[in-house]
Amino acid sequence: MVKERQRIMLVYRTAYDLWCKKKLSEAAQILQDFWHASGMKSLQGMLLMAYIMRDQKRYISEVKVLEELFERFADSGEYKLLADAWSMLGSVLRRLGDSQLSVEAFKKSVELEPDSEQKLVDCSNALFSANAIDGVTADYMQSLYALYRNLLRNLSITPYPTRKWNHQKIRVGYVSPDLRDHAVAQFVWPLFCQYDKERFSVYAYALTKRPDWVTAALQQKGAIWREVSGENWQEIARQIRDDEIDILVDLAGHSAENALPVFAWRPAMIQLSGIGYFNSTGMDEMQWFLSDVYCSDDETSPYFTERLLRLPKSHFCYRPLGNFPEVGQSPCRKNGYVTFGCFNNFAKVNDGMLMVWKKILEAVPNSRLLLKHSLLGTEEGREYTVQRLKKLGMPLTRIEFRGLSKDYLAQYHDMDIALDTSPYPGGLTTCEALYMGVPVVTLKGNRHGARFGYSFLANLGLEELVAESVNDYIDIAVKLASDTNLLELLRKNMRRIMQASPLMDSEAYMGSLERMYQNILQKFD
Template sequence: MSATGDPEQHASSDVASAPADFASLLQAAFVHHQSGRASEAAALYKRILQHDGHHADAMHFLGVLACDVGDLPAGIDLIEKSLQLYPNAIYYNNLGNMRARGRDLRGAIDAYQHAIALAPDYAEAYSNLGYVQREAGDPMSAIDSCDTAVQLKPSYAEGWVNLGNAFFDLGTDDAALRHYMKALELNPNHAQAHNNVGNILVKYGRPADAEPCYRRALMLQPNVAFLHNNLGSVLRDQGRLDEAIASYRQAVSLDPGYAEANSNLLLLLNTHPRVSQTEQLEEARAFGAHQAAKAGPYEHVRPTAGAARRLRVGFVSGDLHSHPVGFFLESVLRHLDPARLELVAYVSRLREDSLTQRLKSCFTAWYDVSRLDDDACARRIHVDGIDILVDLSGHTNHNRLAVFARKPAPIQATWLGYFATTGIAAIDYVIADRHVLPADEAAHFVETPWRLPHAYLCFTPPDEAIEAGPLPALERGAITFGCFNHLVKLNDAVIALWSRVLHAVPNARLLLKTKQLDDPSVRTATLERFGAHGVAREQLMLEGQSPRAELLASYNRIDIALDPFPYTGGTTSVEALWMGVPVLTRRGDRFLSHVGESILNTVGLSEWIARDDEDYVAKAVYFSASMAQLAGLRATLRDRLAASPLCDAPLFARHLEDAFQNMWALHAAASHDHARDRRSGIADSTSLEDAPDRTGRNFA
C-alpha cells in the first residue's frame, strides 16, 4: 500500500516474510484492501490467521483494515499484537497513524518515535510525527521533525506540506507559502498543497486570488467537503452570496456532520435578503437535530428548590481578544459580583493580546479547549460542575455548538456573538432585549427568549484616545456617508438602496472600509456593482482594514453612517456613535436586522430608524440637508452614548447576574416539581414545544 505523509498512511508489507503457501493469499488480500473491497480482504486475512494465528502480516493488516472500516479499538488492538510478534518500523508507523486517527496524540507520538528508533532514515515517520506534534500544539517540534523528513527525502511532497503547516501554525506565512510551493513543484497535483496556498492568500486578504487555488484542489478531489467549504468562504468574501451558499450546501451534502460548513451556511442564510425566516429556522433545526443525534446529554444533580448560592458560569468563546465579543464583554465582566457568580472561561481559539490579559483577570479559571474534541470538551465542562454555560459564538467562527448539544451544564444560554437561533435544542435560553426579539418573533428561536431590561449589549469604551472631530461636511460642503462593516453585508439590495441615496443627495460620496477591500480585485468588483446603478467611481472611497485607532479616526471623515440590512452593524454602529457619527438604519423583521434598532432606541435616536426603503432615502436626504443639526449632534453624541444603558456596565452587570440567578431559580423549582411528581406517580407529559412559556414569555 502507498505511503504518504498523511496520518491515514498504510505501509507496504515487505516485512515478516510469509510462508510460501500463504504468500499468494496475502498478496490477493492486499489487492482487495487497496481496491476498497474490505470484506474480501478481511476474509483472506482471517483465512491465513485460521491456519497460522501468529502470522504477523495478516494480523497487522487485518487491524489496519478494521481501522479503515471504523472499528479503531479492535484494529489498534490487532496492530499492537502484531508488533509483539514482529516489532518493525512500518508497523509502528501504522500504529501511530491509527492512534492519531483516534485522537490519541501522545500514543501516536510514542509509536512514531519507536518507528524512527528502528529506522532512523524513515522520512515518512518523521513527517507523520511532525503532523501529530502540530495537532498536539507543539509547532516547533513539528518543524524539526518535518525538516528532518525533507532532508532525508527531498522529493517527498507530503513532507514539504507538513513542514509548511508547522510554519503556518507559528504565523510564519511566507515560510509556509514557500514550502507549499515546493510541494507543488514536486507534485503539481497535490490537492492539499493547492488548498493551503489558498489559505495563505486568504490570510493575505486576497480572496479572489485564493479562489482558483481551491478550484484546482476541487478538480483533483471533487468530493472533499472542506474544499467546498473553503471555496464558499472566499466567494462570500467577494460578495457572491448565491455561489457561496451553493458551495456550503455541497460541503454539507458530502459530510452532513461537518459543523463548520453547517455554521457557515446558516450564517450566510441569515444575511441573504431573499432567504425567509422560515427557511433559516428549518435549516437551523435540521443542524440541531443532527447534532443531538450524535450526542447523549449528561445527567445533572438536581438542585434544591429555593437554594440561593454562588453560581459557576462558564463562557465558551474563541473571541476573547480584540474582537467585538471582547469589546462588549470586558466592562461587564469587571462589574460582575464574585459573591454571586464564579466565572470560568473555555477558550476555543488560542489568540491572545492585551485585551485577553485584562479579560483573564475576571475569571477564576481559564481553559484552552481548542484542541479538545467535542466529547472531551463536554466532559471537561461537566466535571468542572458548571451551573450555567454560555455560548458567545452561535454559528460564527470557532464555535463549539456541538459541545452544547451534549448538554454538559444543566442550564445553557446563547448571548452576544450571534443574532439568530443556534438550532440546538439543548440551549435553553437566548439572551436578548425587547427590541431585537419582540414577543411576536419568539417563534424564530428554538431557545426561550430571556430579555434584559434595556439593551442586550453593553459597550466598553475604547482605550484609544481619539476625539470626535468637527463635521466633515462643513468643510467639504457636501455629505460623506460611510460604512465599515464586513463586505458580506453589502448584498445587492443594499447596493441598490445606497446607490439611490447617493443619487438623491447632491455631491454625496461613500467611504467603505473593511478588510475584504484590501484585495484589488474585490475593490474593482465593488466599484462595478455600484456602477451598475449609475454611481460614478469618484463618489466611492474604498479602503482596507486598519488598526483600531486608525479605524476610529476614520469616522472623522464621514458625516452619516449607513447601516446595511438585513445584517446590520453592531460594533461598527456603536463605534460610529462614540465618534459622533449618527447611524441610519432600517427596521427589520428578525433579530439580525433589529440590532441597529436596539442600539438607536437605547441611545434615544429612534428618529434615525427608517420604516422601509423609501423612508431610508427620505431620511438620508433630510438629515443631509440639516448640517447644523448634524454638527450639534456630533458634538454631544459621545456623552449621550456614555450616559445611556449601552455604556452603563454596573447596571448591566446587575441585570445579567439577576438573569442567571433567576434562570437557576426556575431550574431548581422545575427540578423540585419533577422530583415531587415522580414520587407521586404523576407523568411529565408536557414537552418543551407544548409549554406556553417556550415562545414569548418575558423573563426580565
C-alpha cells in the same frame, strides 16, 4: 505512472514546506512552473494553491483555482480534500459578499466531509453566512437548524441528567473563543468584571487560542478561569459538569471556533446563548437566547428555536477598549459636500443595500460614499468590487475605497453619516461610529439580529434615525444630509450621550441581567 506520482508529490511537499514558512510567492511559483512544464495537476497541489491565494489575499484567483479544481477532480473520491475545497469556497464567497452561494458551498462540504465533528463546523459556517442573505426566510433558517441538529445526533451524545445544585452562590459559566482583543470582548466586559460577587460565582471556559492583554485583564477580575482551547467537546462538557454550573451561557453562537456541541451534553440545568452572535443556535438543548425589548417584540420568533429573554433596555453593554481619538469636526463643513460611509464587514453589503445607497447618492447632490474593509485593500478585491458596483450602475467617481488600517477610528473624521447594512447590521462598528460622533441610519429588521442598530439608537434616544422601510431609510439619510447644523450638534454630543445611556451603564445592565438569571433559575424550584 509511479514516477509521475512521485514527481507530483515531491513538488507538492516542497511547495507545502515553503507555504508553512510563509514563503507564499515561492510556493506558488514552484507549483506553477511544474504545471506549465508537465501539464500534471493534482488535487492536493491545486488545494494548496488555493490556500496560497487566500493567504496572499488574492480572493478572485482563489475562486478560479477552486472552480478548476472541482472541474478536474469532482469525481476523484478524495472526499476529505474535496470537502476542504468546498469549505474554502464557502469562506471566500462570504468574504466577497455572495452569501447565498456561500451557504450552498458549505452545505456541499458538509455532504462530502467524512469527519462528523468537522461537518458541524461547516454547518455552523453555512448558518453564519445565511444571516446576510437579503430576504432570508424563517423556513430557510429552520432547514439549516434541522441539518445542524441531525449532525449533532450522529455524534450519539448522552446528556447528563438534569440536576439543581443549590449552592450558596449561583454559578454562571461563560463559553467563548473571543475573550481577547476582539469585538465580543467589548460587550462582555461587565460579565467578568462587574458581577455581584456576593450572589454569583463566575466561571470562564476560554477557547482562546491566542490570549493577549485583554485575556490577562479579564483573568484578574475574579472569575474562575478554565483554559479549554486544547480540549475536545466532551472534555469541556465534563469540566463544566464537574464545576456544577447552574447557568451556562454561550457567547459565540455559530461564529468561528465555537463550542456549541458542548451544550448537547446538557452539562448545566439552564443553557442560553447570546451577545456574541445574532441569531438562533437552532439547538434543542439551548433553552434561551438573550435579547431585549427593541430587538424582539415577543418571547418567540419563527427565526429562533430558543425562547427570547428580553432585557428591558439593551442586551448589550458597550465598553470601548483602547484609546479613542478625540471627536473631530463635521467634514461636510470643510468639504462642501456630505460624505456617507460604511465600515461594516463587506460580506454584509448585499446588492439590495447597494441599490438603496445608490438612491441616497442620487438624491443628495455631490455627496460621496466612503467604504472601508480589508477586501478593499487588495487589488483583486477592489477590482471585484468595482465591477460589482458598475453592474448596479453605482456612481463610481463618487465612491472611495479604503483597506484595513490601524487608524481606522480616526478615519471617522472623514465621514458625516454612517449607513448601516441590512438584514445583517453592524454591531461593534455601529458603536464605534456613534462613539466617534457619527450618526448612524439603520433599517429596523424583522428579527433579533436584524435589529441591533434599532436597539443601539433607541437606547441613545435617537429612534428618529431608525427606518421602518427602505423608503424611510432613504428619506432619513437624505434629510439628515441636508441639516449640517444637526450633524454638527450630534457629532459634538454623541459620545457624551452614549456614556450616559443604558448602552454603557454597566451597573444597571448587570443588575437587569442578574435578576433575569435569578428568575429563570427560580422556574426550576
